[in-house]
Amino acid sequence: MSGANAGTGAVISARPATAGRLSRLMFRHEVLRGYTMLAPALVIMVLAILLPFVLMIVMSFWDQVGFDFDTTPTLQNYREIAEKPIYSALLLRSLWVSGIATLATVLVCYPMAYFVAFHVHRHKMLWLIIITLPFWTSYLMRIFSWKVILGYEGVINSGLMSIGLIDAPLDFLIYSPGAVTLTLAHTWAAFALLPIYVSLEKIDRSVLEAAADLGDSPLVRFFRITLPLSMPGVIAAVFLMFIPTVGDYVTPTLVGGPDGAMIGNLLQVQFGGVNNWPMGAAIAVVMVLAIAVVGLCFLALTALFRRWAT
Amino acid sequence: MSGRSHSHRPNRGLQAYAALFMVFLYGPILIIPLFSFVDALYVRFPIEALTFRWYGELWRREPVIDALGNSLYVAAIVSVVSTAIGVFAAKAIARNRVPGTGAIVTFMMLPLVVPGIIFAVAILIVLNRMGVALSLYTVMAGHLVVCLPFAIWSLLPRFEGFDPSMEEASGDLGENGWWTFWRVTFPIMAPGIAASLLMTFTVSFDEFIMAFFLSGTQQTLPIFVWGQLRFPSQFPSILALSTLILAASFATVFLSLWIGRIGLPKAATGEIPK
Incomplete structure (x- = not known):
């Protein structure tokens, strides 16, 4: 101007x-x-x-001395994280469990988001509210309900035993990485649902009608138009779901047990029982960096894939 | 709506999928209310007798009432403060063309995405260094961070669908900025503000991880529930308490989402304008 x-x-x-x-x-x-x-x-x-x-x-560069801190900068905490296998094992398990939960959730939520975007014509607002309602509420209670369902004396085990299908409780249901994955998927699904729904809703319906008029079958139309146009939503869903779940603490604590422990548990004990705050700070920093690295790799992969696809 | 559109043909497969999705979504949550009425110490099938006694027992326990009081106190203050701050922030984001809005919004929405435990320990470290003792006020500080994005998220659509000429008209008719806000902006904003208050209240009321790290001797309700999970004998009463929390939260959030969409242009509610 x-x-x-x-x-x-x-x-x-x-x-x-x-x-x-x-x-x-x-x-x-x-x-x-x-x-x-x-x-x-x-x-x-x-x-x-x-x-x-x-x-x-x-x-994270300090050192814990009793109840006080030695503030001379040191790499000791990071060295310990790099050297002791427990840290990398729990970090990798967290990334892995969250990754699987994210993948499963996006796959499960896509058809639901598609249904609401394209096949719900009346009371769409009500539908949207009802499918996202659980996610804004009572995080602790929703994870707790999975403990009740999967537990040794829980709903599934006692139900199966009472109808005589099994004699002893199935011990793999709870306290395993699988239980954590399932619970994470259920707890955070709205984070995947919403962005996918928004990107599907934005698709110009006339483009789909044009494809239909030009003779594309519904399946071809989906793969050539709907899916590519909704990819930004899918990518957003992956991020929105993956990032917060890596550091989740309540889920691995309630349904994970020793085999399902994640990096969040290790972080918490540094501020609780172990009382090594600088170590806890270092774990938190490493967790953020790990999430960032995985996120960037995912972005680079999708960018590469897009260039290849077009 | 045109009947020839492909998407208007009902798709039985997708409908069945949606029904299954809803069962999987709500089924696990309904387990808690279901078993809170069962007259047994353990959650297990077969169900033999139903009872209301776990609910009756709750009101006779002082720690429950104390924790409830703490949670209501924290949530009330956090919801009012975060909504008040959110109103101005949302207005600035939607209306004043401030350079760097995108970056600011991303920054403010961070608490929605970054694992809560990271913010919780980071705030804990600051409080420790400043020598602040943990109390309900430190919990409020943590909750403010969590609730602010929700407040802005509830309020933004209001401002985006707001016709600035109404404020200009008020100005032309001689009202000053403050009265314009009270007599023009505020009434139009009222549903958004109500939605934001309800949403932030529930988010704070239900919030666990910040309170877990930042509370002192006074517990909020989720922290109380967490502590009781270790005692098997408390299990039924915790189920009853959880049922009440779930019911109250679902009702408030539903109301918030419903009010939040009243009077918005169709496009913003997710309806396809045709």
Whole structure:
């Protein structure tokens, strides 16, 4: 805008210059007002996210001495994480379990999102609310319900025993990585459902009708139009589901047992029983880095795939 | 709607799939209410007798009432504060063309995605370094971080569907900014604000991981439930308590999502405008 002003400014002298200055001031005022309104939220986010995060990184280079800290920077914590197999084992298991849960959830949720986007015509809003309702509520209770279902004396085992199908409880149901995967998938499914639904809903229906008019069968139409156009939603779903589940603490604690423990459990004990806060900070930093690396690899893969597909 | 569209033909397979999905989605959650009425110490089949006594027992236990009081107190304050802050933030995001809005929104939505345990321990470290003792107030601080994205998420569609000329008209008619806000902006925003209050209240009321790391001696309800899970004899009463929490949360969030969509343009509710 200032460029246009500079060009015409010489011809039509004073008026546009003052108008330009005025509008610039107005614009600046508007922006200023915007930042003022954002300020409380930003201050909270900086104080409660950025500052703690920075301090956590700093602390990860400290050392715990009794109930106090030795603040001379050291790589000791990171060295221990790299050397002791328990850390990498739990981290890899967390990534693996979350990855499987994410994959399963996206596959299971896609048809449901498709159904709501394309086959629900009345009360669509009600449908959307009902399929996402559980996810905004009672996180602890929903995981607890899986403990009740899968437990040794739980619903499945006692149910099967009472109808005489089994004599002793099935011990693989609970306290295993499988139980954690299943519970994570059920607990976080909305994070996969919503982005897929939004991307499906955005698809221009006339494109699909054009494909149908030109003789594409429903299956061909799905693979040539619907699926590619909904890929951004699928990718978003993968991220939204994978990132939070890697660090989940409640699920592995309630249904994981020793075999299903994840990195979140290891992180928690550093602030609880073990009382080694700098080590806990280092684990948290490593967890974030691991999630970032996996996320970037996934993004790179999808980008490569897209270039190959087009 | 045109009848020739392919998507208007009912697809039996997909309908069956959707029904199955709903069963899998709600079935596990309904187990808790179901067994909270069973007259036995253990959750197991076959069910022999039904009872209300686990509910009656709850009200005679002081720690339950205390924890409930704490949770309501924390949730009330967090919902009001996060909604108040959210109103201004959402307005700035939707209406003032602030440079860097995209980055700011991403930053603010981080708590929705990043594992809660990371924020919880990070805040714990800061509080420890500042010498702040853990209490219900530190829980509130943690919950504020968790609830702010939900507040902004509930409020943004309101501002995006808001016609700025109404505020301009108010200004032209001589109202100052403050009165314009109260008499024009606020009434239009009211459903969004109600939705945000209900949503953040429930999120705070149900929140576990922040409270787990940041609470002192006073427990919130989810932390109390967590502590009781270790005692098998408490199991039935915990089922009853969980049922009440689930019912209350489902009702509030449903109300929040419903109110939040009232009066919005069709496109924003997910309906296809035709």
